[in-house]
Amino acid sequence: MSGVRKWTWGAAGALAGVVLGAGAAVAAPAAGLEADLAFHGTVVMNGDRVEVKLTPHNxxxxxxxxxxxxxxxxxxxxxxxRLPARCVREDERTVLCGTGALATNGVGEQLDVPVWLKEKPSEVTVEIDTAWGGGATDQDRTNDRTKVLVLDTGDAYAF
Known part of the structure; x- marks a missing residue:
């Protein structure tokens, strides 16, 4: 499978720089750079598999x-x-994914992030938020953070 990596979460530290980009570790927010990020999509749970499909908006x-x-x-x-190439494991419950470039008043490329759970719960909550905003200030953080309760029904829950 092209673009998919198989690994365990112990490798996250080595790959985190790839997702966050070189600028994340060294760049301070540029003067006047502002962006209003939001994420919209769906989450589906089937047994121990959860798939998040999200589209970033700027x-x-x-x-x-x-x-x-x-x-x-x-x-x-x-x-x-087996995470997409733009995603890495941060810890036992967290995945970080790069959005790619986001134009002003633009919609980014959809991210499809399937994960396997350690067990088979009847429900799971997924928290979605901005880990790094490209060095920009976001004056309205209320629309780039959300929690979605997903039941093991196979139904798509929108956010």
Whole structure:
């Protein structure tokens, strides 16, 4: 499978710089750079598999070269995962994914993030928020943080 990595969460530290980008560790927010990030999509749970499909939005006023979205589950993920190339494991319940470039008043590329849970709960909560905003200031953080309760029904829950 092209673009998919198989690894365990112990490798997250080595790969985190890839997701966050070189600028995340060294760049201070540029003077006047502002962006209003939001994430919309769906979450589906089938047994011990959860799939998040999300699309990043940037309502500006500045374009961003990249940003990072954090997906955190209320339960532990299985040790081994097959994550998209832009995603890395942060810890036992968290995945970070790069959004790619986001134009002003633009919509980014959809991210499809399937994960396996350690156990088979009847429900799970997924928290979605901005881990890194491309060095920009976001004056309205209320629309880039959300929690979704997902039941093991196979139904898509929208956010």
């Amino acid at each position: 309502d500006g006023p500045s374009a961003l070269p990249d940003a990072t979205v954090r997906l955190r589950w209320s339960v532990a993920l299985a040790e081994e995962q």
